[in-house]
Amino acid sequence: MAMEERASWASKIGMILATAGAAVGLGNLLRFPVQASQHGGGAFMIPYFFFLLIMGIPLMWLEWTIGRMGGKYGHGTTPGIFSLLWKHPLSRYLGVLGLVIPLILAMYYLYVCSWTLAFALFSLKGSYYGLNDLKSMASFLHSYQGIGNGYFTSILPAYLFFLVTLATNFLIMYRGLAKGIERLSKLAMPALFLIAILLMVRALTLGTPDPTHPERNALNGLGFLWNPHFSELRNASTWLAAAGQIFFTLSLGLGTIQCYASYLRENDDVVLSGLTVTSLNETAEVIFGGSIAIPAAVAFFGINAISKGGAFDLAFLSTPLVLAHIPLGRLWGFLWFLLLFFAGLTSSVSIIQPFVSFLIDELKVPWKRAVIITAFIVFIPAHLIVFWLKYGFLDELDFWIGTVSLPLLGTIEVILFAWVYGIDKGFEEMHKGALLKVPSFFKSILKYVTPACLIGLFIIWMGQDGINIFLMKGVPEAARPYRWVARGLIGSAFIFCSWLVNRAWRKANET
Secondary structure, three states, rough: OOHHHHOOOOOOHHHHHHHHHHHOOOOHHHHHHHHHHHHOOHHHHHHHHHHHOOOOHHHHHHHHHHHHHHHOOOOHHHHHHHHHHHOOOOHHHHHOOHHHHHHHHHHHHHHHHHHHHHHHHHHHHHHOOOOOOOOHHHHHHHHHHOOOOOOOOOHHHHHHHHHHHHHHHHHHHHOHHHHHHHHHHHHHHHHHHHHHHHHHHHHOOOOOOOOOOOOOOOHHHHHHHHHHHHHHHHHHHHHHHHHHHHHHHOOOOOHHHHHHHHHOOOOOOHHHHHHHHHHHHHHHHHOOOOOOOOOOOOOOOOOOHHHHOOOHHHHHHHEEEEEEEEOOHHHHEEEEEEHHHHHHHHHHHHHHHHHHHHHHHOOOHHHHHHHHHHHHHHHHHHHHHHHOOHHHHHHHHHHHHHHHHHHHHHHHHHHHHHHHHHHHHHHHHHOOOOOOOOOOOOHHHHHHHHHHHHHHHHHHHHHHHHHHOOOOOOOHHHHHHHHHHHHHHHHHHHHHHHHHHHHHHHHHHHH
């Protein structure tokens, strides 16, 4: 398909906000503060910024560059883009990972996103008002998810909110790139930052709610998150967590940045754009993610209750309970979950886009029909996640997709870019239309340091945790069949996407 026939961004600001929306998601506001607080607080930021410099920023530039290059030749996804970097049939099958990852991720990300929409309405209604401790709030959440009994008699409310969220995502995408995704980002991203500022100010002014516990105050919450515990730097898990967070937060190795960048024009700047998106993302993560949920939760429940919890506990247990006990609590609770919903929505449309783009670019399916096909492909297997949540089905998918596959795809693309395509040619492509010059030492970083770190981290992870996780050590016997089905779903998606890639290239060779 010729370049002029492909969709394109209507404006520079719209493109930046859309790409920032792809990066700014639930991981910024929930995953980051939990990862930091559980891995040394301020000490976590040392490996965090180290990996941001040697992996995050270089890979962001790389993905913008290869995405724009792919768009010039009518390719918006990694099978086509990789075939430009390496003139070998194997390259497009390596790129299949860039279809499988977002396809599987969309199935469970949409469901998690639907929880935030539901709880926004629960906050306005005061549905969980009267609950005063984390255990009661956990029962409310688990009842809603169908994991336990109590407040909800069936999983029907969760299922209905999932349908609404899924329909909202695909209706936005049905309207197209400029009128759908870009217009959403122009509305949602400014609203997200405004709501985040309001919540941050409110969280930091909570003071000491209970005078009998003077240690429980918002500033101690900041101290808990940022005070460095340097002994944690001796643990490989801290470095692994920091590297994983960089990938997760910037949406690297996912296929979305390349896809969005493919809708750029040939000489649109990617160096400054990549830095701008990274800066917006880091602002949302480090400032907002570190200054809302943790300070508020510590002020009411203390440090011990928070350090043992996870991201979902922070979002759906402690924070709504805190906000329910302050003036205008229903409004603040609504704003909290609306913030999460906007963050999830702008990310989920970007996650879905690579598969839609593949159908359009490689199989010549019209945009609206491609969106409808993708909706059905995501919708049907997502039922397994909704109804088998209690068996760890979502956790299994998230581990193999969110933890393993993102760095794996990142490793593949950096090797293809720096070693196969050639780092000099790559930097020449990167600087087309660039307003800034990337320092030359980043050539060595991309060619040697980044792949060495990625491969080294994977080897360390395999030795520490990977083999045990693969063997499902610690997983209850009753849950293991469901977890194998989750692995089977990923394998089936890989076979299906490989078949589509083969069909697309056969069709291209025939014409």
